[in-house]
Amino acid sequence: MEISAAGRLEVRITTADVGKRVSVRSLIEHGPPGEKFTDTVGVLTSWDDGVLRITKKNGEGVRIPESALVAGKVVPSAPARRRGPAASYEELARVSARAWRPVESERLGDWELRAAGGFTRRANSVLPLGDPGVPLDEALTAVRGWYTARGLPAYVQTATGAEGAQEPLCAELERRGWMREVTAELWTGAPAPVADLGGEPSGVTLSREADEAWLARYQRKGVGEVALRVLGWGSPRSSEAESGGGPSVWFATVPGEGGTGAPAAIGRCVVDGRWAGFAAVEVDPALRRRGLATTVMAALARRALEEGASAAWLQVEEDNAGARALYTRLGFAAHHAYHHHRAPESSAPAGEAAP
Known part of the structure; x- marks a missing residue:
């Protein structure tokens, strides 16, 4: 004071x-x-x-x-962070958005309207990095119309807690009745220390695509053709990846006991320039606390390092205490919080995945 x-x-x-x-x-x-x-x-x-x-x-x-x-x-607008690679909010927002690539998108000034049949809000929300080119009320009217035409609720993704984030936009949305429905955090760290953990990766298989075994462990609802396109963007089937212009995606699988049934653990990593983005790290509930999540992340980190990554990010929900403890042990720390604001009188579709 x-x-x-x-x-x-x-x-x-x-x-x-x-x-x-x-x-x-x-x-x-x-x-x-x-x-x-x-x-x-x-x-x-x-x-x-x-x-x-x-x-x-x-x-x-x-x-x-x-x-x-x-x-x-x-007080200072961006207090010094104790660890993690240096990165601006905008850089991380763009990198993380490319990891959940929508099936359809459209520009409204500097805003990107994204849609993917309702699978994950990250691919079905507006990414407002800059000026929409029209007054805010006019922009929000256009946003609502665009999503209504696609049978989807209108969401705007915002961020707080980092220099260049969008606290003023959060406040303006809430003043207009947009409800902050979900909050999560984006954490950053380094892939090299993670790659040194988890023991030998002999029990982990890596693939460019999510096969049936991997999907048998994936817990998100609504995994259909559209969801597979969002998850697998950057695989060899992507024309941008073939030309070297897009991220590459890797899926990790640890087979179940006896090599049958759903895998013991899975994970996903998107390598995009210097960044490796970890996601979908899931372990059979009966096999937790055995180091399988670390093993999966270590195998993915090794591959990311081979492809030239030097920094890493991941997204974690506020109430996921287990994941937050794991990522803290692996050297990750929060960079900023992000939120999805839902338009008044919009409702989330059935099967909505995590933010």
């Missing part, structure tokens, strides 16, 4: 600081006994009619009456 030379807390932010990262202390109106104040850190996304709105790293919007302010100051 900002403290004056006289030892008093001071409010050193104004409406001119909208769009900046701030730290404020405010009075709690109905707090627990003995607790009078609360601290909030995030981007000041609006200050209208005597109310501040601060959007936190996790996308949560906090409304604070200015009459409750006790102290406040502007």
Whole structure:
């Protein structure tokens, strides 16, 4: 908090600081006994009619009456991260988007409208990297019409918690009734340390395509022809991959006991320039805590290194404690949070996969 030379807390932010990262202390109106104040850190996304709105790293919007302010100051917009490869939000947004390539897309200014029959919100949402070229309300009307024409709910994917992320857009969407339906995080790390783990990869097979055995372990719903196109984009069947212009995709499989039935573990890796993106790491529930997930990631990391990758990313949901613990042990750390905002009166389709 900002403290004056006289030892008093001071409010050193104004409406001119909208769009900046701030730290404020405010009075709690109905707090627990003995607790009078609360601290909030995030981007000041609006200050209208005597109310501040601060959007936190996790996308949560906090409304604070200015009459409750006790102290406040502007703080650095991008605090130094302790580990992980250097990368901007925009670079990671584009790389991760290419790993979940939609079947159909269209540009609206700098926004990309993406559709893939409802399989994974990452391929069925707007990626708003820049200016849509029209006023926001007009852009959102166009977005809703585009998805309605395809029988899909309208989603806008946003990000918070990194320099260049979209806290102001999050706030504007929520002011218009768009509901923040799902929040996850994108983590970054290095593939080389992962490649050194997991023992010998003799029990892991790698393939360019998801075969029936791999799909037997994959837990996401709605895996049909469209989903296979999203999962396998960049395989040898992709014209862009054949010409060397697109990412390559690898699927890892650890056979089940006796070599029959669903695999013991699976994983997927998309190699795109310097980046290796890990996804779909799943283990038979009866065989967890045996190091199989690490084995799968190690095998994929080795292949990624062979193809020239030097950095890695993955996406993990907020409530997946097991995955978060694993990725922390493997040296990954959160880079930013991302969210899917659903248009008012839109409903998610049956079989919707993870964000």
